[in-house]
Amino acid sequence: MCHLLDTAAVARMVWRDVVAPGTQRWVAEQLGMSVEDAGRLVAFWAGLHDVGKLTPTFQRQVAIPDGYADAASDGDGRAHDQATHVWLASALAGLGYPSGRRSLARLVAELLGGHHGRFHRFEPRVLMPDALPLQGLGDGAWEQQRQAALAAAVSILRPPVPAASMRVSCAAVVSGVVILADWLASGTPYIKSRLAEVPQRGDGASLESFFAGSCAAAPELVRSSGLSRLNLQAGSFAEEFPDFEPNAxxxxxxxxxxxxxxxxxxxxxxxxxxxxxxxxxxxxxxxxxxxxxxxxxxxxxxxxxxxxxxxxxxxxxxxxxxxxxxxxxxxxxxxxxxxxxxxxxxxxxxxxxxxxxxxxxxxxxxxxxxxxxxxxxxxxxxxxxxxxxxxxxxxxxxxxxxxxxxxxxxxxxxxxxxxxxxxxxxxxxxxxxxxxxxxxxxxxxxxxxxxxxxxxxxxxxxxxxxxxxxxxxxxxxxxxxxxxxxxxVTLPQTHRRTLTVSVQAIDRDSGGAPERMPALTTELEPLAERGGCAAVICTTVAETQRTYQALRQWSAHLPESQQPELVLLHSRFPAYRREDITAQVMRKFGKGDADDGVHPDRPARAILVASAIIEQSLDVDFDLVITDLAPIELLLQRAGRLQRHRQLDTSRPDWVCTAGTLDPRLVVLTMPERDVEAGRWPVTWPYIYPKATLIRAHRILNDRIGDGIRIPDDVQRLVDLGNPGDALPAHDPLLDGFDDTEVERIANTMVERQSAEVRSIPEPHRISSLGKLSEHEVDEEIVATRFNADSVRVLVCFETPDGQLRLGSPTGDGLPTPDPDGHFTRQQLATVMNHSIPVPGSLVRDAGEEYTLPSPWADNWALARLLLMRHRVTTNGEVLPAQLGQRVFDLDHELGLVTSTA
The missing domain is CATH 3.40.50.300 (P-loop containing nucleotide triphosphate hydrolases)
Structure with missing residues (x-):
């Protein structure tokens, strides 16, 4: 009973100081009462969340009190949260709540029964008080105790009785208040602080006094957790961002x-x-x-x-x-x-x-x-x-x-x-x-x-x-x-430009991989001779690694003064390496302190080879961008990294100018027309992007050669041309001869959309029960928010001849040792996770138990899902990469995790 009163007091404080005013008004309007009364009612509901513990199943964990039937053979031994759901549907009806199959009493019972994060399926028999023993709740003294707890809560909390119901969506929000209040009131330090005030007898006066103490303690509990409302100063845009004039x-x-x-x-x-x-x-x-x-x-x-x-x-x-x-x-x-x-x-x-x-x-x-x-x-x-x-x-x-x-x-x-x-x-x-x-x-x-x-x-x-x-x-x-x-809005001339588009046809090697180097060496030769910074964006991680190696070999044959600095960035580096490389990329190619046109950390000549990860939200600038063919909207996004920082324009190399004027140029690597017409693409590209979008982009770009792309004037039209929607058009001239690719794209889109519809919860207007939010429950550690993009983290360890597992290299630190109780510090866990690498689940789908970490590391929550890739070190110092089926995994400090076929 004291825990219930603690929770009610915390819920009252959460309502007052945490729940947003707009949310308060919305809940109150649905319940047909004032904001203050709605807060009292929500606190009362929170004070009933654990009433399901007054059942034989829960009390049996310690002992069944004298005078209470064990009822060991009755019902199905419901968990206490579900017991709360079962009992309150009829108990609240006894307080005057509207009852019935779609009633407020049932909805409140559902939201309180979900206080452990899972809502239970509605059962018609929960509205039958005479069925309590059959439902495992126990009758007689058990029912008297539950009714006494309910009566005490009513007497102490004095809740209003709602005359109206509320939407299921509103009940979901209220359940969040209850869960939060329960978490706060269940913290061990808080409970210890309240033990001295627990009354010896559960009479009304003692419980009233205890609740007064709960109300006095709740504000500090909420404050110390960090819960509050964001309170920003009002003001104009210029006052919020005084360092620059607002643009159009x-x-x-x-x-x-x-x-x-x-x-x-x-x-x-x-x-x-x-x-x-x-x-x-x-x-x-x-x-x-x-x-x-x-x-x-x-x-x-x-x-x-x-x-x-x-x-x-x-x-x-x-x-x-x-x-x-x-x-x-x-x-x-x-x-x-x-x-x-x-x-x-x-x-x-x-x-x-x-x-x-x-x-x-x-x-x-x-x-x-x-x-x-x-x-x-x-x-x-x-x-x-x-x-x-x-x-x-x-x-x-x-x-x-x-x-x-x-x-x-x-x-x-x-x-x-x-x-x-x-x-x-x-x-x-x-x-x-x-x-x-x-x-x-x-x-x-x-x-x-x-x-x-x-x-x-x-x-x-x-x-x-x-x-x-x-x-x-x-x-x-x-x-x-x-x-x-x-x-x-109309952009000033300083924000308008014409993007020159160069389309370079590249061939494929015998394995179907793109042969970029002939085009890259031609495009990058001026950079090597006269300086500048370029980005080369490849479709897959493996292609970035191969392209980086090829550019490294090309650079090695140049005069030393012309050798550009090479940087490789993709997702398959250990976490600590990727963070270091990203910081390096931002330092070298970011805005920096370049107000005077001089960027102190910008290399004289450099090439970043990267996957598509640089196209999103990284504020980097290059004199030239070379990219594989991709959907037109992504190409335009990549072009946004081209001569992005105008304050650098006075120091750009002369080869990016035409007739003394800066000429922003996007080079797109695509297939020769004969290959496009024959449907021959690099083997990986159609797995990443639909063929229809590649064909559209290819033809849009070829149509812009000579005229360029006016930014921003042409952007929306080109984006819409490349994305005609999900309905099959009567005729699309950009896909002449390739109508089947559009049918394939739309079919795949339908599969993705239907998969999302099946996996997600119903929209609020289609839901009549909170139980729908928990149907087909999945673990959030493995649930997919991205289609066919399940990612698994692998941990490469170097196993020395004596059986030690080392991080980073054969001479690196060993896996951390837990304390005598088997606990790791946060820093120890962080050390291990900073050496982990994300890979597509499809690459490691057949990994068995031999790829899991041994105890005690596998027993920890943070490390249990890691897949162990053992790089065995021989007695003569040779490192043997890990192998899973026919696939080899080799961690290279410079290239990251390299995968290949055995």
Whole structure:
């Protein structure tokens, strides 16, 4: 009973100080009462969450008290959370709650029965009080005790009785409040602090006194966890970002958004890379939060690397504009390895904010489930998508998002599968009155219409529901009251340019791999002779490795003064190496301190060979970009890394100029026309991108030779040409002779979309029971937020002749040793994980037990899923790579993990 009162007191405080005002109003409106009364009612519900422990099954773990039947043979021994669900459906009806199959009593019973993160299937017999013994709950003294607990909760908490029901989506949010309150009140330090006040007898006066103590202790418990509301200073865009004048896009949104937005809505922004979309997103999110009553922020990025990069930018904004420091969390699968606390401390101290009382980091909020509860989160889109997949505690994630404004970047990078999951997420966010800002450099109009329609929902009266997002420009839609506005902006001449397109035909070798070197040596010869920086972007990791090796051999035959610095970046490096290389890339090719046209760390001549990971959110600049053929929107995104930083223009090499004027040139490697017409492609390319999109891009580019691509004028038309939608067109001249490839693309798109529909939870208007959120539950460690992109982390260890497993090299450190109790420190775990490498699951699908770590490492939660790739070291020092079936895995310090066929 004391734990229930503790939880009720914490829930009351969470409602008062954490739940966003807009969410409070939404819940209260559905329950037909004031915000204050709704908070009292939610606290009362939280105080009943463990009533299912008053059953024989639960009490048998210690002993059955005298006077209580054991009922060992009765029922099915339900867990206490399900017992809560079963009992409360009828018990609440006895308090005057509307009852029946779709009643409020049943819905509250469901949400409380889900306080361990899994909702239970509704059973009609839960509404039959006389069936309690058959359901394993016990009758007689058991029922008297449950009724006494309920009566005590009513007497002490004095909840109002709701006259109305609420939507299932609202119940999901309330369940998040209950789960959070239960977690906080269940912490061992808190329980120890309250033991001295536990009464010896459960009479009303003693319990009233205990609850008063709970209410007094709850504020500090909530505060110390880092839970709070984000509180930003109001102000104009210029006040928020005083270091530069707003450009046309930023000024347009800043000037008009406040006039048209009257409630939660969806803002879609489409503009070239490097055009300040992050700044306008933060400004718009703050404005929309004020209007909608949200009090938090989640910034979703496509990859872990881009999330790591964004953390510092968001923290810098918060340090400058926050009225009080707010806990900021980093959310992705490897976030616990990152020095988040040190990064935030550095940002805040640089802003002149220091002291132990400033709270921008919370140890309690480490871990994905708790981290989402922070007032500010920066992470991958996957962490948000988990809220619409049937994972345990998905409702808690939904609650965490319900009080925030959500920014989603790089929307164009989503596959059909991810886009379908995103539509489900947007539908739920629209239902929960969450403002959303979507950012894209190349957003097809068909995709924009789908996303807007998802957010507005099936019953909206807003017209049109398929707004056009001008390029460059923005569109805003809102369901209640209906709003649909858009604006195209005119960029100044300094932000307009014509991109020269060079299409270079390359052949394939005998194995079907692309032969890039003849084209690369021709294109890179001026760089070697006269200096400059170039990026070469390959389709697969293996191709980046082979291309890097070939360029290294080419460079070795050049005069020493002409040999360019070579850098290789892809995803299959150990985590610590990839982080180091990414930092090196940002230092060499990033903006740097180049206001005077001089970049002190920019090499005189350098070539970065990379996979597609550099096309997303990395602020890097190259004099020349050479790329494999890819969908047109991705090529335009890669072109955004071409002569990106205008302050470097005065120091660029002369070979990137034509008639004394800078000539930004994108070189695209593609197949000869005869191979395209014959359907002959490098063996890997169609596995990464649909043939139809490659053919479209190939023909679009060939059509632009001579005229170039005017940025931004031509961008939207080309993107839409390359992405005609998912309906089979009557005729597409870009696919003359290849209609079958479009049928194949649409079929594959349908498979991805249907797979997403099957795996995700139903949209809110199609759900009548919280149990639907937990149907076909999957483990979030293995659930797929990306289609056929299951990733497994492998750990390469060098096994010495004496059987020792070493990290990094044959002479590296051994695997860390746990303490006598079998526990590892966070630093020890981080050391191991920093040597792990992500690989596609398809490469290691047949790995057996011999590829798992031995004990004690395999017994740890963080290391248990690692696959061990043993590189055996012979007595004469030779290193033998690991082998799995016919595939060989060889870790090279310079190349990363190289896979080949035995």
């Amino acid at each position: 896009l930023q000024a347009s949104i800043a000037d008009r958004l406040g006039d048209i937005a009257t409630g939660p809505g969806l803002l879609m922004v489409a503009a070239p890379t490097g055009f300040g979309k992050t700044e306008i997103a933060l400004h718009a999110a703050r404005r929309l939060s004020e209007i909608a009553g949200t009090s938090g922020l989640y910034v979703a990025l496509p990859t872990m690397a881009t999330a790591d990069q964004m953390l510092r930018r968001v923290a810098t904004y918060l340090a400058r504009r926050g009225r009080d420091p707010a806990v900021t969390s980093l959310l992705h699968g490897m976030a616990w390895l990152m020095p988040v606390e040190a990064t935030l401390a550095e940002v805040y101290q640089k802003a002149g904010i220091s002291g132990d009382d400033q709270r921008w980091f919370s140890e309690w909020m480490r871990g994905a489930k708790r981290a989402m509860l922070a007032p500010v989160g920066v992470g991958t889109i996957d962490q948000a998508l988990l809220s619409v997949l049937p994972t345990r505690h998905n409702a808690l994630r939904m609650f965490a998002l319900s009080g925030k404004t959500v920014i989603i970047d790089e929307v164009h990078a989503f596959s059909p599968y991810m886009r379908e999951l995103l539509k489900t997420l947007l539908r739920w966010l629209g239902e929960l009155r969450v403002p959303v800002v979507l950012l894209s450099a190349t957003l097809p109009q068909g995709v924009a219409r789908e996303l807007a329609a998802a957010y507005l929902g099936p019953t909206t009266t807003a017209a049109p529901t398929d707004p056009v997002v001008p390029y460059p420009g923005w569109a805003y839609v809102q369901a209640e009251p209906p709003v649909a506005e858009s604006a195209r």
